[in-house]
Amino acid sequence: MSTPLDFGHKNYNHYGAYLKKKYDGQRVYKIIADGGFTCPNRDGSKGYGGCTYCNVDSFTPELSRRLPTIREQIEQGMERAIKNYRAEKFIVYFQPNTNTYSPTHYLKMMYDEALSINTENIVGLSVGTRPDCIDPEKIDLLESYSDRFDVDLEMGMESIYDDTLLKINRGCTHQELENALILADKRKIDICVHTIFGFPWETQDMMLKYAHEINRFPQIKFVKLHHLHIVKGSIMGSRFAKEPFKLFTIDEYTDFLAEFIPLLRPDIVLQRIFGLSDYELLIAPNWGMKKSQIQSYIDKGLESRGVVQGSKYIPEIISVL
Ligand code: SF4
Numbered sequence: 001m002s003t004p005l006d007f008g009h010k011n012y013n014h015y016g017a018y019l020k021k022k023y024d025g026q027r028v029y030k031i032i033a034d035g036g037f038t039c040p041n042r043d044g045s046k047g048y049g050g051c052t053y054c055n056v057d058s059f060t061p062e063l064s065r066r067l068p069t070i071r072e073q074i075e076q077g078m079e080r081a082i083k084n085y086r087a088e089k090f091i092v093y094f095q096p097n098t099n100t101y102s103p104t105h106y107l108k109m110m111y112d113e114a115l116s117i118n119t120e121n122i123v124g125l126s127v128g129t130r131p132d133c134i135d136p137e138k139i140d141l142l143e144s145y146s147d148r149f150d151v152d153l154e155m156g157m158e159s160i161y162d163d164t165l166l167k168i169n170r171g172c173t174h175q176e177l178e179n180a181l182i183l184a185d186k187r188k189i190d191i192c193v194h195t196i197f198g199f200p201w202e203t204q205d206m207m208l209k210y211a212h213e214i215n216r217f218p219q220i221k222f223v224k225l226h227h228l229h230i231v232k233g234s235i236m237g238s239r240f241a242k243e244p245f246k247l248f249t250i251d252e253y254t255d256f257l258a259e260f261i262p263l264l265r266p267d268i269v270l271q272r273i274f275g276l277s278d279y280e281l282l283i284a285p286n287w288g289m290k291k292s293q294i295q296s297y298i299d300k301g302l303e304s305r306g307v308v309q310g311s312k313y314i315p316e317i318i319s320v321l
Pocket of ligand 1: 038039041042049050051054055056096097098130156
């Protein structure tokens with residue numbers, strides 16, 4: 001087990017501090033690339049409609065939705081990051097849809113193209129996908145970039161319960177995540193999983209068990225934690241309009257994180273602790289704050305509650321399922 005990182009003035013290992021330390025204080029930003037992929041639970045191979053909470057536009061910036069080529073997306077994304085944030089280095093992030101859902105030779109063409117633009121300033125490749133779209137050949141391809149770039153494979157865990165995965169039309173079981181984690185173990189790629197908290201049928205006790213399940217896999221280096229938010233254009237959005245249900249308030253969610261983060265392994269880096277779509281797409285919950293305000297509100301809440309990542313970590317738990 002690696003030692004905890006410098007928390008960087010927060011009560012948990014956060015991605016900003018991780019990047020700062022890893023890249024000697026240089027400003028590193030993710031540039032989103034849309035390779036035009038789809039998902040197996042959208043195109044009919046496993047289902048239609050996608051995950052019920054998903055409207056892919058809700059996490060794709062306007063810029064990458066309009067741009068036709070990878071080169072244009074990346075060049076313009078870099079320009080924007082330099083202008084707005086004085087970015088110095090970049091991580092190319094294939095985010096929308098399932099970015100390993102194509103033959104390996106096609107994936108190689110896409111990744112190669114993206115990484116050939118302003119190569120000297122690209123430090124990483126991050127690929128967002130589903131566990132059921134990972135196989136040994138794709139892991140080999142991702143690992144082949146690791147001599148030049150940091151490679152981050154991001155997979156949706158969403159829930160650890162198959163009942164939930166079925167209800168949200170995920171088209172994928174928790175066992176498939178476990179299989180993908182085993183395939184990626186001891187390879188030169190970093191693994192990130194993301195989770196969603198707040199499905200109305202999951203209790204707090206059920207959600208806290210996600211931490212124990214994540215902790216079981218030492219190959220998980222990063223996590224992204226999201227609260228359930230309902231967006232326009234999603235199946236859940238249409239259902240919510242007819243039958244609204246209880247969602248986290250910001251204080252309830254902070255209370256939940258204050259219970260969850262102490263259970264997490266102390267070496268895990270939290271890339272994100274809440275989700276937020278564009279406000280024009282967001283139905284609920286609307287916490288009425290900008291992203292930076294939400295971050296600061298939650299961080300202050302965690303600090304005032306004396307939260308410390310890993311302080312309640314239980315190493316000996318084998319499985320909670
Ligand atoms: S959440 Fe991910 S896997 Fe599910 S439909 Fe949306 S893009 Fe596809």
